[in-house]
Structures are given as structure tokens and as C-alpha cells.
Amino acid sequence: xxxxxxxxxxxxxxxxxxxxxxxxxxxxxxxxxxxxxxxxxxxxxxxxxxxxxxxxxxxxxxxxxxxxxxxxxxxxxxxxxxxxxxxxxxxxxxxxxxxxxxxxxxxxxxxxxxxxxxxxxxxxxxxxxxxxxxxxxxxxxxxxxxxxxxxxxxxxxxxxxxxxxxxxxxxxxxxxxxxxxxxxxxxxxxxxxxxxxxxxxxxxxxxxxxxxxxxxxxxxxxxxxxxxxxx
Amino acid sequence: xxxxxxxxxxxxxxxxxxxxxxxxxxxxxxxxxxxxxxxxxxxxxxxxxxxxxxxxxxxxxxxxxxxxxxxxxxxxxxxxxxxxxxxxxxxxxxxxxxxxxxxxxxxxxxxxxxxxxxxxxxxxxxxxxxxxxxxxxxxxxxxxxxxxxxxxxxxxxxxxxxxxxxxxxxxxxxxxxxxxxxxxxxxxxxxxxxxxxxxxxxxxxxxxxxxxxxxxxxxxxxxxxxxxxxxxxxxxxxxxxxxxxxxxxxxxxxxxxxxxxxxxxxxxxxxxxxxxxxxxxxxxxxxxxxxxxxxxxxxxxxxxxxxxxxxxxxxxxxxxxxxxxxxxxxxxxxxxxxxxxxxxxxxxxxxxxxxxxxxxxxxxxxxxxxxxxxxxxxxxxxxxxxxxxxxxxxxxxxxxxxxxxxxxxxxxxxxxxxxxxxxxxxxxxxxxxxxxxxxxxxxxxxxxxxxxxxxxxxxxxxxxxxxxxxxxxxxxxxxxxxxxxxxxxxx
Numbered sequence: 001x002x003x004x005x006x007x008x009x010x011x012x013x014x015x016x017x018x019x020x021x022x023x024x025x026x027x028x029x030x031x032x033x034x035x036x037x038x039x040x041x042x043x044x045x046x047x048x049x050x051x052x053x054x055x056x057x058x059x060x061x062x063x064x065x066x067x068x069x070x071x072x073x074x075x076x077x078x079x080x081x082x083x084x085x086x087x088x089x090x091x092x093x094x095x096x097x098x099x100x101x102x103x104x105x106x107x108x109x110x111x112x113x114x115x116x117x118x119x120x121x122x123x124x125x126x127x128x129x130x131x132x133x134x135x136x137x138x139x140x141x142x143x144x145x146x147x148x149x150x151x152x153x154x155x156x157x158x159x160x161x162x163x164x165x166x167x168x169x170x171x172x173x174x175x176x177x178x179x180x181x182x183x184x185x186x187x188x189x190x191x192x193x194x195x196x197x198x199x200x201x202x203x204x205x206x207x208x209x210x211x212x213x214x215x216x217x218x219x220x221x222x223x224x225x226x227x228x229x230x231x
Numbered sequence: 232x233x234x235x236x237x238x239x240x241x242x243x244x245x246x247x248x249x250x251x252x253x254x255x256x257x258x259x260x261x262x263x264x265x266x267x268x269x270x271x272x273x274x275x276x277x278x279x280x281x282x283x284x285x286x287x288x289x290x291x292x293x294x295x296x297x298x299x300x301x302x303x304x305x306x307x308x309x310x311x312x313x314x315x316x317x318x319x320x321x322x323x324x325x326x327x328x329x330x331x332x333x334x335x336x337x338x339x340x341x342x343x344x345x346x347x348x349x350x351x352x353x354x355x356x357x358x359x360x361x362x363x364x365x366x367x368x369x370x371x372x373x374x375x376x377x378x379x380x381x382x383x384x385x386x387x388x389x390x391x392x393x394x395x396x397x398x399x400x401x402x403x404x405x406x407x408x409x410x411x412x413x414x415x416x417x418x419x420x421x422x423x424x425x426x427x428x429x430x431x432x433x434x435x436x437x438x439x440x441x442x443x444x445x446x447x448x449x450x451x452x453x454x455x456x457x458x459x460x461x462x463x464x465x466x467x468x469x470x471x472x473x474x475x476x477x478x479x480x481x482x483x484x485x486x487x488x489x490x491x492x493x494x495x496x497x498x499x500x501x502x503x504x505x506x507x508x509x510x511x512x513x514x515x516x517x518x519x520x521x522x523x524x525x526x527x528x529x530x531x532x533x534x535x536x537x538x539x540x541x542x543x544x545x546x547x548x549x550x551x552x553x554x555x556x557x558x559x560x561x562x563x564x565x566x567x568x569x570x571x572x573x574x575x576x577x578x579x580x581x582x583x584x585x586x587x588x589x590x591x592x593x594x595x596x597x598x599x600x601x602x603x604x605x606x607x608x609x610x611x612x613x614x615x616x617x618x619x620x621x622x623x624x625x626x627x628x629x630x631x632x633x634x635x636x637x638x639x640x641x642x643x644x645x646x647x648x649x650x651x652x653x654x655x656x657x658x659x660x661x662x663x664x665x666x667x668x669x670x671x672x673x674x675x676x677x678x679x680x681x682x683x684x685x686x687x688x689x690x691x692x693x694x695x696x697x698x699x700x701x702x703x704x705x706x707x708x709x710x711x712x713x714x715x716x717x718x719x720x721x722x
Contacts, residue, residue: 048567052712072569082719083564085494087501087636089474099490100569127474129501131637149569 001026001153001185002047007056009042009209017042017209019056024202026152027182029175031200031217032189033225038206040189041079044157047187048077060153073101077155078142086131090123090141093130094148101149108148115144118170135162143171147178154178155187160195168195175199193229197222236337264346268353275357279365292362292433297426299379303386304407306347310390314347335457339450342391343384351383371433378432381442388449396456487571491578498557499550502636505557508549512586515545516593519608523600532678535604536668536685537661539611540619542594544660546586547615551623552630552657554579555707559633559718566715572704576624580696583620587612603678607668610685614664617689621699622660628706631717663688 002024009017017039024030032040045051047058049065057064060071077083085093098108112124122137123144130138139162146154159175160168176199178184190196196203197217205213205228213228215221282291359376363369393400414420432438477500479493499505518541522528528535541548550557555575558565565575591612598605667688672681692699 048563050563050566050712050715069571072567075567077567079563082561083567085561085564087498088494092497096490096494097568102569129474 001028001061002187003059005056005059007043007046007058008054009039009046009051010054015054015209017046017206019043019209019211022204022211022214024185024187026185027179028202029179029186029200030188031196031203032187032206033191033193033196033203034189034206035229037208039209040206041157042209043206044077044079044155044187044189047155048075048079050079071153074152075155076101076146076149076151076153077157078139078146078159079155079157081135081138081142083142083145084130084138087129089129090126090133093141094145097145097148101151103149111148112144115147115174118144118167118174120167136164136167139163140167152183153185153187157189158191159188160190160192172199193222193225197225233333233337240341267350271350271353272357275354276361278354278358279361292367293426293430295358296429297423299429300422300425303382304411306351306383307386307390307407310347310386311393314345314387314390331458331461335454335461338457339388339391339453342387345387348383348387351379355379368433371436374436374439375429375433378429378439378442381446385442385446385449388446388453391453392449392456399452485578485581487574488578488581491575492582495557495578495582498636504634504636505550508553509546512545512549512590515541515548516543516590518542518545519594519597519600519604523597523604532672532681533665533669535607536611536614536664536681539608540615540661540664542597542608543587543590543612544615544619545590547583547619547623547660550586551579551583551620552626553634554624554627554630555714556627556630556632556634556718557636560636562715562718566711572707573700576700576703576707580620580624580700583623584616587615587620606682607678607685610668610682611664613686613689614667615689617692618663619660621692621696621703622663624703625706626657628703628710631714633718633720 002022004019004022006021007017007019008015016037032043034040042051046053047060047065049071052066057066059065060075063071065071085096088096094108094112095105098104103111112119116124119140123133123141126133130141133141139159143156143159146156156175159171163171172195175186175188179186179201186200188196188200201217203213203215203217203221203225204211205215205225213224215224278295279291282289282294286294355376359372362372389399389403393403410421414422428438428441432442477497479496482492482496483489485492499509519538522534522538555562591609594608594612595605597608664685668681668685671684672678675681
């Protein structure tokens with residue numbers, strides 16, 4: 001589904017990302033871990049063509065993301081608060097995203113109904129603008145918005161940060177279900193090793209912009225990751 | 232402690248975004264500031280002699296006092312819309328071991344060093360000096376000067392109050408409106424009373440106690456208000472109002488553009504900055520009153536389409552100028568969502584066209600100045616729709632200044648979006664209507680031909696909009712990464 005070749009990003013002579021190759025097959029749940037400055041957000045921004053690569057290409061479903069916009073209809077993401085429109089209520093925001101992705105109100109409502117547990121009555125019907133919601137609730141809204149419109153690639157940067165424990169557990173369940181049908185490719189980054197190992201079938205460790213580990217998740221993965229980061 | 236505060240303030244000032252702009256923007260802002268300073272100083276020096284020359288038997292000092300009440304009014308209105316309140320900056324100090332009393336006093340004192348409070352000094356100081364030179368009583372004049380400063384500061388604090396508290400806002404608005412209406416209908420005019428009171432400070436010293444008391448009162452009210460609200464959920468953090476969802480589904484007929492149009496309307500309505508800007512754009516409609524009432528311009532035909540461009544182009548100049556910065560807070564979303572740049576730009580264009588059409592409707596009363604004037608205004612309107620809207624969109628390609636939607640613009644940092652390229656791009660939209668009107672007009676000697684050529688130019692823009700949009704879209708695509716990066720930096 002996603003193919004990364006010779007990708008690098010250099011700012012003023014400092015290389016912040018340098019990846020020879022990563023192939024992500026369709027339907028894989030892909031986890032990205034690494035310390036601050038490892039290049040996780042840079043990689044995701046490159047995937048979404050928010051920054052331009054210094055060298056190399058990213059192909060999503062055979063579309064070179066930096067050359068064509070055709071990847072947009074099947075890709076969605078939540079990277080940070082700048083993916084939210086602060087002056088809308090959560091419903092208005094969901095409907096807006098729905099309209100962009102060709103879903104009418106009924107479609108969106110049907111999708112939102114599945115997430116009533118996840119929302120925990122704190123998102124819908126609040127009569128509040130998104131900008132006035134807590135960080136955690138903003139994040140919930142942003143994550144669910146990225147599920148609207150049947151995307152084939154979902155990119156979530158640090159989805160577990162700022163969420164309360166109950167919501168974290170529910171989110172893990174949601175991500176697992178998403179990748180179960182092998183239709184949706186989910187890319188998740190996190191600082192929490194436990195969460196990633198639970199959710200992702202493959203984990204790539206970035207360190208200073210380089211891929212240092214590429215693991216198929218197993219019982220031993222968590223220990224291996226902990227050993228790596230402790231070292 | 233105060234020393235620490237001051238050093239914090241200095242850093243905030245010297246490291247502020249305004250200071251780290253490009254040189255050209257600094258020069259521009261500096262020039263505007265200098266212009267106002269110059270005008271005020273000249274007024275301060277010239278007012279006395281000017282009035283004396285016009286009406287030699289009046290005491291100029293009394294005349295000035297009589298109109299000062301209007302100045303205070305205008306000052307208050309300007310402040311209400313432009314002056315940034317020094318509130319949010321104090322947030323990091325909440326949990327530090329600093330007495331609330333000190334923080335609040337500092338906050339209030341800090342507010343006094345606003346451009347709005349410094350500017351009047353450039354009038355009052357020279358004016359007072361001129362009075363002294365002309366042999367006015369020294370202690371009386373100085374007392375009057377101090378009283379004026381106190382009144383300026385009181386206005387400053389009144390503005391704080393009405394900005395933060397709806398009760399005070401309604402109260403003060405009510406009082407002012409009553410006086411203005413009474414004066415307008417000639418029932419009772421308060422200004423001579425205020426004038427003779429202000430003059431009274433000069434003759435009867437203890438009158439000065441009243442401005443002092445007013446200053447004390449407004450300072451105290453602010454102090455009390457801030458002390459009571461010195462919590463994160465108080466006045467310092469923004470109020471959370473209950474939201475009314477608005478149904479704008481009637482816009483769905485615009486197809487792919489509909490979501491953006493609906494969003495833009497909500498954006499304008501629900502955020503302070505765009506609301507302020509659109510409000511200002513209404514004033515542009517009245518711009519012609521300055522020109523068409525003045526006989527100097529009656530024969531200056533070249534200036535008329537220029538004025539017409541302003542009358543109908545208020546929204547274009549204020550809102551359009553800042554596209555795409557209005558969406559800067561969520562630009563990454565817009566760039567990664569299933570959005571065609573083309574549709575996004577078209578929706579902005581449509582918005583400008585509709586706003587221009589509304590301005591054209593509002594400008595119909597210009598028929599009062601003759602059919603000719605109205606025709607020129609309407610012709611300029613068509614030109615705005617068809618060509619200037621595109622020029623404005625094109626200018627947006629180079630617009631890299633993020634806008635914080637829910638912050639009011641600071642006076643004089645409002646020019647953030649200025650850069651050399653912006654200035655260059657702003658020129659054609661002012662000059663083009665003049666050229667396109669004036670050349671055919673001079674050749675044919677007929678105003679109608681000039682108007683027709685304005686209209687035709689606009690129409691051509693509409694006809695060839697596909698090609699134009701294609702070009703603009705390409706430009707936007709080229710600058711995309713730079714724009715995203717620029718909007719990502721917080722200032």
C-alpha cells in the first residue's frame with residue numbers, strides 16, 4: 001500500500017530523516033516508535049505531503065504523494081490540533097469532514113453512533129466549540145474524524161497521548177478492529193511501548209532519523225523495545 | 232519584583248514577532264507610527280494659531296476644550312476595536328510566588344504604555360507649550376495638561392471595562408448614545424458643558440479633582456474586577472459561550488464549494504478577528520463621502536474609479552487580502568483532506584463576489600451625487616468582481632502570516648501581513664481601475680465609455696476565470712510547503 005524509497009529530509013544541512021526503504025502492505029497495522037526528534041512526525045508529514053522530501057519518493061497505492069493529489073480521497077490523518085477547526089462544534093466538524101469526503105449527514109451520524117462509547121458523552125451535543133474543549137476531548141474528536149469517509153490509509157500521530165486510561169483502552173480496541181478486516185492500513189506513532197505492541201503487528205523504531213529496528217510483533221517485542229530504549 | 236516584570240516586558244517587546252519581521256515591514260510600520268506622531272505634533276503646535284487665525288476674537292484654548300469631548304468619544308470607539316488588552320500575558324505568573332496585588336497593578340500599569348495612550352501626548356505636550364509661550368497662566372495650564380492625561384488614562388481603563396464586561400459595555404454605550412442622540416436632535420448638547428468644565432480646570436484649580444477622581448474610580452473598578460477574576464476560569468481565560476448551531480444548508484446549491492462557504496461564514500461570525508475585519512469593510516462603503524462632497528475632486532476624473540474601487544471593494548481589501556491566512560490555524564488539515572485547491576480558491580472568490588455585490592447595492596444612494604458618480608462606482612464594482620478579486624487571490628500566494636482568529640488585532644501590528652511582495656501586488660488593484668477608466672475616458676471624452684471599459688474588463692475576468700484559476704492554483708501549489716511551514720510557527 002505504501003512504499004518508501006531512499007527518503008530523506010534535510011534542514012539546513014542537518015539530516016532529520018533518512019530511510020532506505022519501507023514497504024507497508026495493505027491492511028497492516030504499522031507502529032512507529034522513537035524518542036523525541038527521531039523523525040516520527042517528519043515521516044508522517046512527508047506521507048501527507050505537508051513537507052517536501054529532500055530525496056526519494058513515497059508512493060501510496062502507487063501514487064507519488066508529492067506529485068499528485070490523488071492519494072487524498074483514500075487517506076486521512078490526525079497529526080495535531082491544527083487538524084481541528086476551532087470555531088466549529090464537534091458535530092459541525094464531523095459533518096464538514098463528511099462533506100469533503102462525500103458522506104452525507106446520515107452516513108456521518110451512523111459512523112458516529114459506533115463511537116458513542118469512545119466519546120463517553122463528552123463530544124456530541126456539547127454546545128461548545130472545539131477550541132473550548134479539553135485537549136483530550138479535542139483529540140477524541142480529531143481521531144474519530146479521521147475515520148470518516150471510509151479511508152484506506154489512516155495516519156495517527158501520538159493518538160494515545162492526552163487520553164484518559166478508559167479512552168486509551170477503547171482506542172486500542174478500535175484500532176485493532178480497524179485492521180482486522182485487512183482493508184485499512186493504520187499507521188500509529190507513540191511514546192508508549194506497551195500500547196504500540198498491543199495494537200500493531202509491525203513496529204519500526206526510528207532513531208535520529210534512521211530505521212534501527214523493524215519487528216514483527218510477538219511476545220518478546222515489548223522486552224526487546226524496552227531493552228533498546230533503556231540502553 | 233517590578234524590575235523582573237519590567238525585564239520580562241522588555242523581552243516580550245524586543246522578541247515579539249513584530250520586531251522580527253522583514254526590514255521593509257518594520258520600516259512601513261515605523262512610517263505609519265511616525266505619520267500619526269507627526270500629525271498629532273503638528274496639530275498640537277498648529278491648533279492654537281490656526282484657530283486664532285480663523286476666528287481672532289475667540290480664545291483658541293476654549294475652542295479646543297469645546298471639541299475635546301468628541302475626541303474622547305472617537306478615541307474610545309477606536310480603542311474598543313483596536314486596542315489589545317494586556318490580559319493573557321499574565322497567565323504564567325499565576326502559580327509563581329508573586330502577590331496578586333502586584334500582578335494586577337502591574338498589569339493595569341502596563342496597559343498604560345499602549346500606543347493609544349502615548350499618541351495623545353504628542354498633541355498635548357506641544358499644545359501646552361504653545362499655551363505657555365502665549366502667556367497663559369503656568370500652574371493652570373500645567374494642571375489642565377495633567378487633567379488631560381488623567382482623562383486619557385481613564386478612557387484607557389473604561390475601554391478595559393467595556394471590553395471585558397457586558398454590563399459596563401451596555402451602561403456606557405447607553406449613556407453615550409443618549410448624549411449623542413440628544414445632541415443630534417438638538418434637545419440638549421453636552422459638549423459646551425464639558426468644554427466649559429475642561430476650561431474650568433484652568434481657571435478654577437480644584438476642578439482638576441474630578442478627572443483625578445474619575446481616573447481613580449476606573450482604576451479601582453478594573454482592579455476590583457481583575458482581582459475577583461484572577462483565575463484561569465475567570466476573565467483571564469476566554470469565556471465559553473453556549474453555542475447555537477446554525478443551519479446554512481441553503482448554501483448547498485453551490486455544490487462542491489458549499490462546505491467551504493458554510494465554513495467561511497461560520498469563521499467570520501464566530502471569531503473576533505474576521506468579525507472586526509468585516510465590520511471595518513462596511514466603513515469602506517462610506518469612503519466616497521469624503522471625496523464626492525469635496526469640490527476639489529469634482530473635475531479630477533481619474534480619482535473617481537479609484538474611490539469607486541474602495542467603496543465596493545471593502546471586503547476585498549480587508550478579508551480577501553488575508554486569504555489564505557484565515558485558514559492558517561488548520562491549514563494542515565486543508566492540505567491533507569480530500570480538497571481540491573481549485574474549489575477552495577473558487578469558494579473564496581465567490582465570497583468576494585457576493586460581498587462586492589452587496590457593497591454595490593449599498594452604494595446605490597450615491598446617486599445623490601449624480602448618475603455619473605453612481606455609474607463609475609458600479610463600474611468599479613464590476614471590475615472588483617471580475618479582476619481585482621483574482622489579483623487579491625494571487626497576492627494570497629505570498630501571504631505567509633498566520634492569523635490567530637480569536638484575537639483582536641493589535642493596533643499597529645495589524646500590518647503583519649505587509650511585505651514587499653504584498654505591496655507590489657496591492658498596487659495593480661488600485662492602479663488598474665484608474666488606467667482602464669481614464670485612458671478610454673480621455674480618448675473618447677465620455678464618462679460612459681470609461682465605465683463600460685471598466686465593466687468589460689471585469690466581465691473578461693469572469694469569462695476567462697477557468698484559465699485564471701488554473702494559473703493561480705499552480706502558484707498556490709508551488710508555495711504550498713513554505714506556506715504550511717510558515718503557518719506552523721507560532722508567534
